[in-house]
Amino acid sequence: MSPRQLGIGVAAMLAVALVMGLYALRMRGRAQTATPPANEAQAVAPPTAGPTEAVTLYVAHDDSGTLEEVSAHIPLPPSGQQRAEGVLRGLLRVYLNSSSPHAIPAAAEIRSVYLVDPGLAVIDINSEFANNHRSGVLVEELTVVSLVRTLTANVSGISRVKILVDGHERDTLSGHADLSCFYDVAAMNQLAEQISAGQ
Amino acid sequence: MRHWPPAASLSLRLKTNTLPFIARKAITSLVLPLLVVATVTATWLFSASDERRISIYSTVANYSLPVVERDGHDYVGLLELLEPLGSVSATTLGTRWRLRYNDVEAEFSAGENRARVHAGNVHLAANFLLENGRGLVPLASLGSLLPPILGGPVSLHEASRRLFIGSVAVHFTAQVGGSNPQSLVMNFTAPVNPTIATEPGKLQMVFTHEPLVAPGSPSLTFQSDVIPSANYEEENGAAQITVAGRTPLFASFSNNGKTITISPAPQPGRTANLQAAGQPGAQPAAPAPAQAAPVSLAPPVQANAAQPTAAIASPTQSSYFAVLDASHGGAERGAALTDELAEKDVTLAYARRIRLELGALGLNALVLRDGDNTITLDQRASQANAAHAAIYVAVHATSDGRGVRLYTALLPSSAPNNGPFLDWSTAQSAFLPRSQAAVASVQAELQKQQLPVLVMAAPLRPLNNIVGPAIAVEVAPPASGVADINSFNYQQLVARSVASGLIAARTQIEVPR
Numbered sequence: 287m288s289p290r291q292l293g294i295g296v297a298a299m300l301a302v303a304l305v306m307g308l309y310a311l312r313m314r315g316r317a318q319t320a321t322p323p324a325n326e327a328q329a330v331a332p333p334t335a336g337p338t339e340a341v342t343l344y345v346a347h348d349d350s351g352t353l354e355e356v357s358a359h360i361p362l363p364p365s366g367q368q369r370a371e372g373v374l375r376g377l378l379r380v381y382l383n384s385s386s387p388h389a390i391p392a393a394a395e396i397r398s399v400y401l402v403d404p405g406l407a408v409i410d411i412n413s414e415f416a417n418n419h420r421s422g423v424l425v426e427e428l429t430v431v432s433l434v435r436t437l438t439a440n441v442s443g444i445s446r447v448k449i450l451v452d453g454h455e456r457d458t459l460s461g462h463a464d465l466s467c468f469y470d471v472a473a474m475n476q477l478a479e480q481i482s483a484g485q
Numbered sequence: 486m487r488h489w490p491p492a493a494s495l496s497l498r499l500k501t502n503t504l505p506f507i508a509r510k511a512i513t514s515l516v517l518p519l520l521v522v523a524t525v526t527a528t529w530l531f532s533a534s535d536e537r538r539i540s541i542y543s544t545v546a547n548y549s550l551p552v553v554e555r556d557g558h559d560y561v562g563l564l565e566l567l568e569p570l571g572s573v574s575a576t577t578l579g580t581r582w583r584l585r586y587n588d589v590e591a592e593f594s595a596g597e598n599r600a601r602v603h604a605g606n607v608h609l610a611a612n613f614l615l616e617n618g619r620g621l622v623p624l625a626s627l628g629s630l631l632p633p634i635l636g637g638p639v640s641l642h643e644a645s646r647r648l649f650i651g652s653v654a655v656h657f658t659a660q661v662g663g664s665n666p667q668s669l670v671m672n673f674t675a676p677v678n679p680t681i682a683t684e685p686g687k688l689q690m691v692f693t694h695e696p697l698v699a700p701g702s703p704s705l706t707f708q709s710d711v712i713p714s715a716n717y718e719e720e721n722g723a724a725q726i727t728v729a730g731r732t733p734l735f736a737s738f739s740n741n742g743k744t745i746t747i748s749p750a751p752q753p754g755r756t757a758n759l760q761a762a763g764q765p766g767a768q769p770a771a772p773a774p775a776q777a778a779p780v781s782l783a784p785p786v787q788a789n790a791a792q793p794t795a796a797i798a799s800p801t802q803s804s805y806f807a808v809l810d811a812s813h814g815g816a817e818r819g820a821a822l823t824d825e826l827a828e829k830d831v832t833l834a835y836a837r838r839i840r841l842e843l844g845a846l847g848l849n850a851l852v853l854r855d856g857d858n859t860i861t862l863d864q865r866a867s868q869a870n871a872a873h874a875a876i877y878v879a880v881h882a883t884s885d886g887r888g889v890r891l892y893t894a895l896l897p898s899s900a901p902n903n904g905p906f907l908d909w910s911t912a913q914s915a916f917l918p919r920s921q922a923a924v925a926s927v928q929a930e931l932q933k934q935q936l937p938v939l940v941m942a943a944p945l946r947p948l949n950n951i952v953g954p955a956i957a958v959e960v961a962p963p964a965s966g967v968a969d970i971n972s973f974n975y976q977q978l979v980a981r982s983v984a985s986g987l988i989a990a991r992t993q994i995e996v997p998r
Contacts, residue, residue: 348885351939421820421828422883423959424890427943446898457862457946461819461828462881464944467897467910477895477942 337361343377344435344478346388346428353432353482354387356380366441370399370407373440374433388428391418397452399437405445406468407437413452419460426463428481435478438471445471539624540722542696543650545570549693549722552624552646558611559624559646566627570635570650575620582613582620586634593620602633645719647696654698659715661707668748669712669728673697676742678815678858679726688734688747690726697724711749735871742856750871805874806848806995807987810947811836812881815859822884822967829857831882831971835960838976839878842984850874866950870912875995876923876987879948879957884967888937889979890959891928893920894948912952919954922993927956927986934982954994958983 338359345354360376362369374396381390393414400408419426430449438444447469450456456465537552539561546569552559563584567573573586580595591602595615600607600622610625622630627648628641640649657673677697679690703717715728728734728747735750811833813819819828833854840850851872854860860868869877883890894913913920924940931938948955960979962970969975987994 351886351890420885422885423881423892423943423945423957424883424939425885427941427945430944461813461817462945464897464946464949466946467944467949469944470896470898473895473897473942480941 341440344432346432370441377436407444408448410450416451421460423462426459430463431478434474538722539646541648542653560621563620563622577618646722653696661709666749667709667711671745673743688728692724738856742858805851807850808869808872808874808877809836810853810879814854828882832880836880838980842980862946866947870952877951877955881959886961890939891924892943892957895942895944913949919994923990924956926990930982930986
C-alpha cells in the first residue's frame, strides 16, 4: 500500500467516524424530543351524525361481575381504524353515562386504535383513563375484557390486542390488570363468554 | 466514567515526510479537525450517559441530585439541594447570587471561593459558579457550608457522594445463626428495601434510598462454612453489602423490613428447614422429584430487578407447602379500601393469617412480602419459583362487591418455548390444570362457609410467570361492609377456608414437577 493510499484510507475512516458521531448526536436529540407533549390534541372524534350501524357492545356490570351483550346503533366511519375507534368510543359513552353499571373516570378517552397486520390491534387510552381507574382485580379485568371483546366483535381479523396508555407501555391498568402483554383474542373471548354467562 | 483520549495524544505512526503533498494536506487540513470534532462528540455522548449523582438523606426526604464537573471539581446546584428541605428562593444580581433558606440569608459571588452565610463567612473548596442563574457550589464544601444554613449538623461522605443531614443514619448488625443450614440475620435500625441481585458465590444488596452507614469494620467474617463473609462499601450515592456464599443464597424480609435473613436457596436433596423468622409449623414431607423441572426463562432485564434465579433451574424439594404473596407493598399501596385502609396492609394481614392456619395444620408457608417493602412482579415470580413450593397464592383485596374472588392465570399471546426453557410470560401454562384444581377446592371450602365466591381466569401477573400451581385470592368485604374486611373474625373465616381448600387439594397439586 502506497503512502498516498494509506493517507486517503485514514482520512476516509475518520470521515466515517465523524459522520457516525454526528448521526448518533442527531438520533439522540430526536429521541429526546420524541415524547409527545401532555396537552397533545386528541384524536379526531367519530362522527356524531350520519348513517348509523348496528354494533354489539359488551358492557361490564360491577354488581354481578358479568358482561352484558348490548346492541346499539351508532354512526361509524367506514375505514377499519376509524371504525374501531368509533366502536370503543361508543362503549365508553355507555360507561360515562351517569347510570353506568361500570363507572370509569370522567376524562377517560380512547386516543387511537391502530390496526397492524397481521391481526394485531393496539388500543391507546389516555392517562386519565388509567390513572383514575378504580383499583381491583375484577373491576380492572372487566374493563379490559369489555374493551377487547367489543373491539373484536365488531372489527374482524384481530387475533391479538395490546393496550397502551398515552402511547406508552404500562405494567398494569391500575395496579392489577396486566397491560404489559399482548392479549390473545381467542382466550379473551373465551373468558368474556365465561364472564357473560356469570360462571 | 469513560474518558476518551484527546486528539493530540493519538499516535498516528505515519511517516509524514514520505507522504505526498496531497496526503499531508489532507491530514493537516481535514483529518485532524475531523478527529477533534469526532472525539469531542464521542466524549460528550458517552459522558452524558454515565451520570454521577449525590444522595441526600434527611428526616424530611431522601433524594438524589446530579453532580457536574467543572475545572476538575465536583459541583452541585445549591437551590435544588435545599428545595426539598424547606422554603428557599434565590435572586441573581450581576455576578452576585443571593439565597434565602427559611430565615437564613446567604450571598455568593461568581468566581470567588468565599461566601457570606448569615453573619459569618464560609470558605469554599473551589470558586462558586453561576450558570444561567443557577448557583453551583463545590460538593466538597457541603460539609462546612450547609450547617450554618440548615442550623444543624451534616455529615458528608465525599468519596461516595452521600450527604446525611441530621441524625438519620441507619445502622445494622449481622450475625450468623441457626444450623442446618446456617443463615445470616441482618438487623437494621429502620426498615430497608435494597435492590437484591444474586450471582454465583455472592448476593449483593444495594441501598440507594436508605441512609445506611458502615459497621465498625467494612469487612465482616463469620464462623460459617456456608456464609463466610460480608463486605460493606459505598459508591456513587449508594451503599452496598455483598454477602459471600458457598451455595446460592436467598434473602427474605421480616420484622417490617428491619430484618433481612440470608439463607441458602433450596437445593436438590436438601432437607434443611428454611423456615422464615418467627414462622410456625413443621417440615412437610416433600415429594421426590421424578423428573427434571422445566426452566423458566428469566424475565425481561430491569435495572432494579432482584432475581434470585439460581434455584429456578434445579429440580428440588421444598421446605414450603405454599408461597403466600401479599400483593403490593412499600410505595405501591394498591387500592384504597377506605380512607385509612390500604390494600397492601390488608393483603399482608391475610397472608400472615393463612400462614398461621396452614401452620396449625402442620404445613410451612413462606410469606413473600413479610413487611412493608416494594417488590416488583418479576421479583415476586423469581422468588416464588426459587422456593419450589407446592402452590403459589397471591393475595389481593378490594372494596367492591362481597365475598371472595378466585383467579387462575389468563395466559397472554406468547413466544414459543425453547426446549426446556419456558417462555416467561406463559411459564404457568403446563400447571393450569393443577391451579384450577386448587381453585375448585378452595371455592368448595369457602362456599361451605356461605361466602359468595366468583371464579375466573384473570390477566394478573405474576400468575402467568409461576412454574407451578398458582392462584390468586381477592378478598372483598363481608356483608357488614368494607369496614370489617380486616376484622379478626372475617380474616379467620376466609383464611381458614383458603388453608383448608389448599390442603384438601394437596394430592392434586403436590405432584412431582
